[in-house]
Amino acid sequence: MRGYLKCVAQNRFTLAGYLCWLLYLAGRFSLSSGGVINAALSILFLSGLFLLTMTAFGLETHHAYRRARRHLLRNETADERYAKKATANYCQRVGFDLAVREAAEERKAVGIGQSHPPTG
Numbered sequence: 373m374r375g376y377l378k379c380v381a382q383n384r385f386t387l388a389g390y391l392c393w394l395l396y397l398a399g400r401f402s403l404s405s406g407g408v409i410n411a412a413l414s415i416l417f418l419s420g421l422f423l424l425t426m427t428a429f430g431l432e433t434h435h436a437y438r439r440a441r442r443h444l445l446r447n448e449t450a451d452e453r454y455a456k457k458a459t460a461n462y463c464q465r466v467g468f469d470l471a472v473r474e475a476a477e478e479r480k481a482v483g484i485g486q487s488h489p490p491t492g
Contacts (some may be wrong), residue, residue, distance in 0.1 A: 380435040383466045385423050386430035392420030425482040427463055436467030 380386050396416040403409050427433065440458055443450060450458070450472065459465040 375437060376430065378470060379437050379467055380430045382470050383427060383430055383463060385462075386427040386433065387425030389420045389427065389429075391421075392416045392423065396420060396467045430463075432463040433467040436464040437471050438467075440468045440471035441475070442484045444471060448475075448479075476491075 380390065393416075399409070399413045399416070402405065403413075424430075429466050434457060441460075443454060450468075455468065458468045
C-alpha cells in the first residue's frame with residue numbers, strides 16, 4: 373500500500389484525479405445544492421474519473437515501480453535496453469524513475485558505490 377501511495381504522489385495525473393474526487397466529495401457533503409454548484413461538482417467528478425481511468429488508477433505506475441525495483445535489486449543497474457522498454461509511456465516512466473531514485477538513495481545510505489578519497 374505504501375508503494376502504491378508513493379506512486380500516486382509521483383504521477384501527476386493520478387494525483388490530480390484523486391484530488392478532483394476529494395474536492396467533489398467535500399463539495400457534495402458541505403455545499404448546498406444548486407444548479408451551478410451541481411454542474412461544477414459533476415465536472416470535478418468526471419474530470420477525476422477521466423484522469424484515473426487514463427492512468428488505470430495509478431496501477432500501471434505501481435506495476436512499473438515494482439518491476440523496476442526487482443530488476444534493480446537483482447542487477448544493481450538498469451541497462452539502456454531495459455530502461456527503454458520499461459519507460460514506454462508516462463506512467464511507466466514515473467514508476468521506473470521512482471524506483472531508480474529510491475535505489476540510488478538506498479545505495480548512498482549504505483555507502484555502496486561511493487568512492488572514498490585516498491588516505492595518507
